[in-house]
Amino acid sequence: MLFENTQSTRLQQSDDAAVCLASMDIEHTVMRLSNVEIHQVHLSNLIEKSEFDDLYQAFGIVQADDVRQSHFSRKLDYFMGRLAARYALKKYNHAGFNVLKGAYGEPIFPEHIQGSISHVNDRQDYIAICAVQNILENQLYMGIDIELYKHQELLIHQAENIDVFLDQEEQLKIAILKLRHQDNIAIELVIFSAKESIIKAVFNKYKIITDFKSIHFQQFSVHELYFKVKKTPGDLHFFTVKVTYFQKHQQIITIACI
Incomplete structure (x- = not known):
């Protein structure tokens, strides 16, 4: 990176x-x-x-x-x-x-x-x-988002917030990830930010407003996350999106390119 x-x-x-x-x-x-x-x-x-x-x-x-x-x-x-x-x-x-x-x-x-x-x-x-x-022709469309690291605590201590942008399968994946990763990564906040970036990138490319539940978290690695995304809730077809993230001081920034 x-x-x-x-x-x-x-x-x-x-x-x-x-x-x-x-x-x-x-x-x-x-x-x-x-x-x-x-x-x-x-x-x-x-x-x-x-x-x-x-x-x-x-x-x-x-x-x-x-x-x-x-x-x-x-x-x-x-x-x-x-x-x-x-x-x-x-x-x-x-x-x-x-x-x-x-x-x-x-x-x-x-x-x-x-x-x-x-x-x-x-x-x-x-x-x-x-x-x-x-x-440009064949240019990827992007979306970016920034969050404050301190907001992780607000996010995870309000269950209604979690349910808005994560389904039960995603929450289970995150729970397993947190058991495996002992370092202090704000996984929920990073995923929230990544989904915000994807929503912006989808709109930039397709002029369609997608939602959190049409974006499904798949994989987490150092500086990268992968998601399956539907343009609309009723769409039967997914496409894969990679989101890059990094932490700068007390900020988390994510970039989605599709």
């Missing part, structure tokens, strides 16, 4: 945007995993709620209608995701492109470019990642 972590240059910004970035102390890094370039932005010192609309304006990022009417945490998640997309799109000469929301909440990237955005927060740290690439 190829993993590279480098500090990135800043976007070209207006004076107001540069002041906002400096005051917010946003860290931007570039990671490369399995030949996918992932841009991450991380905010640890939160701004005042009263300054938030000015932040969107300074960067020229358009809020979706439902985001504008949402709570502060959702607005900040959305901003961080779109800022990560700005960095990712710079390489493709689309640094000023506004990534809007589609009918199903999916990010709309420039024509001939596919991409994926994910964000996570614990009300102290706000993190977003974005990866984009050209749409």
Whole structure:
């Protein structure tokens, strides 16, 4: 597995945007995993709620209608995701492109470019990642997801959450895996994240919304997981998807390519 972590240059910004970035102390890094370039932005010192609309304006990022009417945490998640997309799109000469929301909440990237955005927060740290690439003939379609390692405990201690994204057969497989692996791998959280990545990749390729129960966990190994996936619950045919994952500090990031 190829993993590279480098500090990135800043976007070209207006004076107001540069002041906002400096005051917010946003860290931007570039990671490369399995030949996918992932841009991450991380905010640890939160701004005042009263300054938030000015932040969107300074960067020229358009809020979706439902985001504008949402709570502060959702607005900040959305901003961080779109800022990560700005960095990712710079390489493709689309640094000023506004990534809007589609009918199903999916990010709309420039024509001939596919991409994926994910964000996570614990009300102290706000993190977003974005990866984009050209749409080429025979190009695999991707989906990415990020989770905080600390959320593993929340996940496994609420049985109703487990039942939403794992069937009984999958839960049995995980129980056996946990007996075999004595290292501290958050298997449930990794699988949850992997399924989120697959859902995004399936939509990017087929424009179909699949669900957790149409994605069946099969195999777990170092940095890789394998799943059988149906496009829709009623589909009789499965296809196999490999998901790459890694843990960076206290984060888990997964990439699905189909």
